[in-house]
Amino acid sequence: MSCQCAVEDGLQPDPKEIKLGEILAKYKQQKGALIPVLQETQEVYGYLPAEVLRRISFELKIPLSKVYGVVTFYAQFHLNPRGRNIVRVCLGTACHVRGGAKILETIQKELGIEDGQTSEDLRYTLESIACIGACGLAPVIMVNEDTHGRLTPDKLGKILAQYE
Ligand code: FES
Incomplete structure (x- = not known):
């Protein structure tokens, strides 16, 4: 058959x-x-x-x-698939002076994608953003709804690994 x-x-x-x-x-x-x-x-x-x-x-x-x-x-619309996890790196002034650019660079290397891109497995989308209002915790990233502050590059791998 x-x-x-x-x-x-x-x-x-x-x-x-x-x-x-x-x-x-x-x-x-x-x-x-x-x-x-x-x-x-x-x-x-x-x-x-x-x-x-x-x-x-x-x-x-x-x-x-x-x-x-x-x-x-409108920034709310997307022409390309988005990752399951949206990683936003703050590059506002407070985060910038406390090493925001280094945080972004480290995440780009860690995930193998540039700012604005989505990983091939659709696990992550990476975006840089302006101040998210948590300057006291600078440098800051958000992953989905979670804020992670007082970051150093060596903390990033562990944080990102939490998000499947
Ligand atoms: S500048 Fe990053 S939270 Fe304000």
Whole structure:
């Protein structure tokens, strides 16, 4: 008997696509729908894949160039996959004078990615940011919702390893 996996796979509806269909149906007739559609779609996919943006453009009858204009204007939207853990390195003034740049450099080496990039295994996304309001603990990083302060480069490996 021949294997039916491919056939069966072909019949499986993609749950993300179904959700996207629901989002588009909900907003289709509404004015100013683009931003909420993009926000909800990003919640489903974790980012905004190119083919999804094409579908949004088509369904909402908004030129693709305008869709990209909005996506690239707002920092909340992401065109590439994001890591499971978002590592933010503060480069605000207090952190900078206490060695923030060295912290960033060490993390870049440790993770093998540059500022703004995501590791291939999607474990980490690395971003530098301005002051996060914990200057008394400088230099500071955030991993997801956790703040880690008074850092030295030698502490970083252990901290990063906690995040699967
Ligand atoms: S400058 Fe880094 S927390 Fe304020």
